[in-house]
Amino acid sequence: MSTPVNYKEISHNGLWKNNAALVQLLGLCPLLAVTGSIVNALGLGLATMLVLVGSNMAVSLIRHAVSDAVRLPAFVMIIASFTTCTELLMKAYTFELYQILGIFIPLIVTNCAILGRADAFACKNKVLPSIWDGLMMGAGFTLVLVAIGTIREIIGSGTLFADMHLLLGPMAENWTIHLFGDNFQGMLIAILPPGAFIVTGFLIALKNIIDAKQSERAKRAKAADPKISKRVRTTGTVS
């Protein structure tokens, strides 16, 4: 507890190394169900992030008051309250998006990523790091959702940023970009659940490739390093 909190590492964990969607594979149900377009993905991602930040903060605040035996029900109650708040907020300000996302907003309660963070991080750390962790985990989750939403929207309906005004208000009314002209009818499978599985699989593969490349480069740098620095030069000429 006394060690200083490394905010940079928390960010790196949330956004990349321990990404809720690509590494822990948590919260796959909304990930697969509502990422048919960017606006759906972003809407649900932001909602999840809000709940995650709130629940992490609250859990961290009460971490000394709740005994171990009842901590899970307590966490679930907290998460459910924040989910209800988010749901009411969305109902008030983005009603159409609320209708589109439907059951998946209340289902944020069951998103294991949120309970996982509460139990693994927030109940062992101070308030500020917990909030930061919730923010970063939520951001990582949202980024993946938006990435999948983008790919599926492009392949499935040939548009970008369609219906963004549902989330961002009238200023996004004309954001829709038709990438392939109006005659493009889209590949329906990308919008359907199998498309989500395929796209998610490709994203996970991409992340693993990048990780493998990076670790290989690090290994090579490590191997190359001491040879140069520790070599003792015995002769005056360098060949």
Added chain:
Amino acid sequence: MRITSPHAHTPGNTGDVMKQIILATIPGLIALTYFFGPGSLINVIMMTAACMGVEAAILKLRRRPLGFYLGDYSAAVTGVLLGLAIPPYCPWWIVAIGAISAIGIAKHLYGGIGYNPFNPAMIAYVILLISFPLEMSQWAEPRTVLTESKELIGPFSALSHIWFGTPLTGALDAWTGATPLDSFKQNNSLLVEQLYASDSLFSTARWAGAGWEWVNIGFLAGGIYLLYKKIFTWHAPIAMLAMLFFCACIGYDNGSSNSLGSPLFHLLSGGTMLGAFFIITDPVSSAVSNRGRLIFGALAGLLIYLIRSFGNYPDAVAFAVLLMNFAAPFIDYYTVPRTYGHKKAKRATIKQES
């Protein structure tokens, strides 16, 4: 052919088997070309080339020996079967996406030949069917029902339609029509006898729908040739056809307007024979033991009948085969043959170390 022991009487390597399978599709392909024009022939050629191309590209990406893997003709077989399954005169990008789905997604993402849990051609067919329902449900009308003003589509207008989207035979959409399975499904007021008399798809046919009966008989002939050559055992195809026959006997209803089709109609329409002899006999994605293949084939036949009769899609072979591919490891687990010298068979899908 390389024969390694005095008792070897099956072809020696994968390439020979695959060549025999391609050879055996020829009667069915001839029937398709005769009744529906050159569309299926073009499909098969384009799809085979596309599948070989994708296979070569991915083998290069995976740094595998090109000549060895292309020489086993497995990609060509996938291409031929998929080309036969998709409707004739569909645009070129259907072929391209089909080849990428079959070879790229269904085969190489799982590890290449021998590792694919699902039949690549059927995966690609289903991806295409649910992605592009319009293009994938347009079948050309068979030659027997064409009226005098319409002609069978020629190869040049077919090619320009496939590559540049120019409309076929002047009138828009006049070249497509319902398949026998479609019109049987849409019928709910006529007795089977009346339907057969009034619909030119049936009245110009002998048993089960113009064109389709001969296509199926063609694939049946090819399948019998493969059985004679001992490319596969009889268990899966015969079990599937017998189960389909049995179910159709129950559902025939003596030809009322609620009839689900006569046994002969089910055996000789849609993709029945192609599925029975060329798809469910896939050695990789089907069950392994003979007893397992009997179960595999029978359940595939049952699913084909159920999906055809009560599902939303006109034909069901692809869905049935994919569902059974899911079940194949489970079937294998319970049908491990008893080895000589043991009283009871072990239950396992993989070889267990003792």
